[in-house]
Amino acid sequence: MVILASFAFAFYILLSPKEDYSLDTRTFNDDPNNPWNLTATYQVFVNETSTSPNLFILQQPDENTNMFTNYANSLFATCLLLTGDTSSLSNWPYEENPTLMILMILFAFAMAIYILNVFITLFGEAMQDNEESYLIMKAEYLVKIELFYLLPFQRRWKSWFPEVIHYHAGIKKTRKEIKKMIEHKEWKTKEFPNLKRRLTEELEIEDDTLKGIYIDKATT
Known part of the structure; x- marks a missing residue:
């Protein structure tokens, strides 16, 4: 404004x-x-x-x-410029009024930057409210790119697709996410049980879902 x-x-x-x-x-x-x-x-x-x-x-x-005889009409005419209506400025020849032409260019540039910033802010807030859906959508697009847009030799590049991925996370955040997954029954113990048993022990988390599952001590 x-x-x-x-x-x-x-x-x-x-x-x-x-x-x-x-x-x-x-x-x-x-x-x-x-x-x-x-x-x-x-x-x-x-x-x-x-x-x-x-x-x-x-x-x-x-x-x-002349809609610029007073400030109120000038403000209304400027609002019309946002909709692409330049009729309020059509009575002045642009070749004879370079200052007016420069002012119009600056107005268009400034409003474009402002509107883009508004959209980026709204998009960022929407993603924060639903970050999980955003990450899932991002992963789906990455899968499509890997399947349909990469050549076979590109899929074998170790720099792009390493066999092991190391992920670093803080202890508090990791403990919070694991407890959340256990509460929502998303903590699948049949997948990598040894790793999950060791992780829960290190984080001092009681995990009843691991009870009754055979743990190979040789791999722990």
Whole structure:
């Protein structure tokens, strides 16, 4: 909101009329932001081949001819720029107003960066709330890449697919996760029972699921 208000104020300073004018009375001056100087002018043809420079039709301006006459309208016009509506700036030729063109480019760039940051923040919060689903989805995509996008010799690279993966985790976090898995009955003792028995003993966790399972002491 601060960025939007700042650009609205910048447009207001740049495009607001600097001299007095009236929408009901024809007013001409050298102010390029005067609505009477921004309104459309139509040339009158004397005949099919010639025109008279003294004959023309001037469209009477209204409140929308220059929407930057006050800050409130300037803020509204700047909000319209977010939707891609640049009609509020169409009365000024860009070639004659390089400052306006630079300001529009900066506005588009700043708002694009801001919106991307908002999306990244929302995505990060969503992933924190459901981290397990995110990791599962990530693993599924990795499996698809390995199966369908890698060549056979790439799958045999030890640097990419080592036989043993060492994972380092803190004691508190490991103890917490194991207890959580035991409570949710996700601690499958039939898989690597020796390793799990040793791990629970080291972490001083009582695991009743290992009772009754044969443990090969030679491998512990």
